[in-house]
Amino acid sequence: MPAGLDPDIFKAVVSTIVPEATAFDRQAWDDLEQIVEALLRGRPEALKRQLRMFLRGIEWLPVLRFGRRFTRLSLAGRTQFLRQLQNNRVQKIRVGFWGLRTIVLAGYYGRPQAAQAIGYAARREGWEALR
């Protein structure tokens, strides 16, 4: 996994942020992880450490509220918990979630297969390709 992220927690977060990822096969996960790895390469070690800690918090904090770890929650429960992070009154938590969400979206929508799946097909040839 990129930057030593826990694979189970990371995949559960990805599948909550982009529900289509629940249908991923091994290759699709590898592609997504490669993108995330490239994004994090060369970033400060402190940032990667924060990301690992943030993910660990995501896994264990739901125990206090839902009595279960994040990876054991239903999709609705995971969505509810991530919304709490997104809308949290503490800006640092909101920003932490924002950073994680950005990495996930880059990994998912940075894949050519995702562009194809959503019907995005911009090409160098522009108008000629359309006609």
Added chain:
Amino acid sequence: MKRLKYDIVIVGSGAGGGTVAQELSPLCRAGLRIAVLEKGPHLRDEEFTGRELEMAGALYEDGGGFLTSDGAMTIAFGCAYGGSTVVYTGTSMLPPERVIHRWGVPGLTHADLECRARKFMAENNAHLIEDRLINENNQMFVAGCRKLGYDVQQFPVNIKGCRGSSLCNLGCPNQAKQGTDRVQLPNAERNGVEVVTRCEVLRVDERSLTARVAAKPEGAKGDPSGWEPGDYQIDAGIVVLSAGAVNTPVLLLRSRMARRLPQIGRRFTVHPAFIIVGEHARPIVNFVGHPKSYYVDFAESEHFVLETCMYFPFITAKSMAGFGQSHSAFMRAFPRLQMILVLACDDADEVNRVAIDRAGKPVVHYRFQRKAIDGLIHGAFAAAKILFAAGAMRVHMPVARETTIEARDAPRLDEIATRAEFVPGQTPVSAAHPQGGCGMGSDASDSVTDSNGRVHGLPWLFVADASLFPNSLEINPYVTIMALADRVAQRIREEVPALV
């Protein structure tokens, strides 16, 4: 450390640096040695693939992910041969008269700037594109605006041979956009200016610069630098800083001169922005054709400007609020999406500034002002009205509790999109117009340079980029940057005999 000597060194090759390089290049024929030092790479034409993450990584500072110190806003700016002119959409706007008057810089007149701006608009082929090349994303914006009685205007764009790839912000894969990488820098090089890429200037001292040339990383795009990798000390008779509104103040803050210039880094503005997305019932032509052809200017009355736009999958996903099913539903509708960029006018203040951390790295402190938040909210409201007027079924609204708004709820927009829903760190805000930090003015107590970009008290040191703006320009800035750089170049030409 290798030691070199030039008569004039220009740091940065974007709208400012590229312009100064061209305008000073005739001096090379008289025997002067001029170098442009550019931190980014020079890509070959075939390396512009239009692939989103690949091109962002190659052409933007921090891959396009440069964040403000609190992490609440992304600031995108170019880092390549040609600077941000490689990644802008080429929208070419004259400096607004009201803004230049409001700046009140002694010795700077709107008439002078406009005259110079027109010269570069002509040189870079800025023109209105033909109707047949306007795509539906833009046509629908016009239709929506006209229904609502908004004064919609067409952007002149500086393109030549545009094929409508819509990939402007990833570097034109057809070399159609006429940035400094296509016009001013090649002209300067033909006249004898040396452009050195992968060369990061670390600090500026009295008529001297310390720079580091990086080796080309394995697998990276672009040519290797013309200089050997390593550290350099470069002596120069004249130094021109054109590294942009983030990196030019940073260079000065790292130097001893900063003590005498308390305004360095101050009065930073950025035009904070977000997108409003509308979903139509049928596919529209959106990712083919020039993406940014029209705008509505509410800057004077309501502090925002609306511009057409069309982004790529990741940046669109990132720019929409929320996640999960509703977010994915909009993304799956990509061929049916219409997009509008809301750009707010912020004001220079005492809080928003560029600084450096202990390691000397750039830090941008930015707090959203009430005026800018109001601009974004009112702009979002107007953009949603345009999208519904153009026939959208639903709209994604980043400043609403439930971000998906159905057409039937359009009459309640003002209840749905409210100021309370703008939350830093949650509302997706980004910016691509960093300005200020080395503002022009009278003396060191109120500014960093005079109206010709000369740093107060340092006759050999000039600034020529958007950091010169003493306040927000309220419109896309590259033409104004070129006009100011032209003034700087003229002053340097006049003073070369005394300084070199």
